[in-house]
Amino acid sequence: MSWIFFSDFDGTITQQDVIGTIMENFAPLEWKDIYTGLMEGKIDIDVGIRMMFNLIPAEKLESIKEFVLDGIKIREGFGELLDYLREKDIPFVILSGGLDFYIYLLMEPYLDKIHRIHSNRLIVREGKLDVRFYYRCGVLCKRNCGICKPYVIENYYKNHTLRMYAGDGITDLDASQFNDIIFSTGGLEYYLKKLNLRGKRVIKFETFFDVIKSIEEYGEGISS
Ligand SMILES: [Mg+2]
Numbered sequence: 001m002s003w004i005f006f007s008d009f010d011g012t013i014t015q016q017d018v019i020g021t022i023m024e025n026f027a028p029l030e031w032k033d034i035y036t037g038l039m040e041g042k043i044d045i046d047v048g049i050r051m052m053f054n055l056i057p058a059e060k061l062e063s064i065k066e067f068v069l070d071g072i073k074i075r076e077g078f079g080e081l082l083d084y085l086r087e088k089d090i091p092f093v094i095l096s097g098g099l100d101f102y103i104y105l106l107m108e109p110y111l112d113k114i115h116r117i118h119s120n121r122l123i124v125r126e127g128k129l130d131v132r133f134y135y136r137c138g139v140l141c142k143r144n145c146g147i148c149k150p151y152v153i154e155n156y157y158k159n160h161t162l163r164m165y166a167g168d169g170i171t172d173l174d175a176s177q178f179n180d181i182i183f184s185t186g187g188l189e190y191y192l193k194k195l196n197l198r199g200k201r202v203i204k205f206e207t208f209f210d211v212i213k214s215i216e217e218y219g220e221g222i223s224s
């Protein structure tokens with residue numbers, strides 16, 4: 001059995017949505033309409049994220065980094081989950097539509113326990129913040145995800161026999177369909193209910209201690 005654990009970042013590993021919190025504090029008000037359009041699926045994710053970051057002048061980057069380090073909280077039990085997975089030889093992979101600069105900043109203490117981080121990249125262009133995408137949608141997806149989670153899973157992690165995924169929102173919906181066990185928090189559960197998820201397990205969680213407990217119980221079910 002080769003198991004793997006994927007996790008979304010914003011609102012899943014962190015308690016709050018990092019992009020939303022950055023915009024709230026650093027972008028002019030126009031960001032709100034873009035964000036709403038994005039969350040409702042009316043604006044493509046790649047277009048929307050660039051539009052929002054383009055609203056912020058590059059000089060603000062250092063203050064954004066300080067703000068992220070001070071203000072963003074990691075969900076309880078995260079370090080323990082990483083220790084647990086490592087002990088079981090289950091790789092932990094971050095699949096995030098967020099940006100590398102704040103993910104690496106916040107994950108610094110944990111990097112040696114994270115197998116890989118797939119995300120978008122922040123760049124500076126013409127004095128403004130901007131975003132580059134490295135994992136575009138493959139044939140399976142036509143959504144212009146920016147980072148296409150189904151594409152990454154199918155391309156890099158096809159050989160894992162049991163895939164687990166933790167997420168919190170609508171952008172995790174497509175990825176959920178490529179996993180066997182889905183850990184849901186926040187609004188994801190609501191969206192999952194509309195899907196046909198035959199053969200998959202959906203488990204609600206609040207802290208990563210809940211996740212550890214569920215994997216433990218699931219593992220026992222298999223070995224007995
Ligand atoms: Mg999220």
Ligand SMILES: [Zn+2]
Nearest residue numbers: 137141145148
């Ligand atoms: Zn896609």
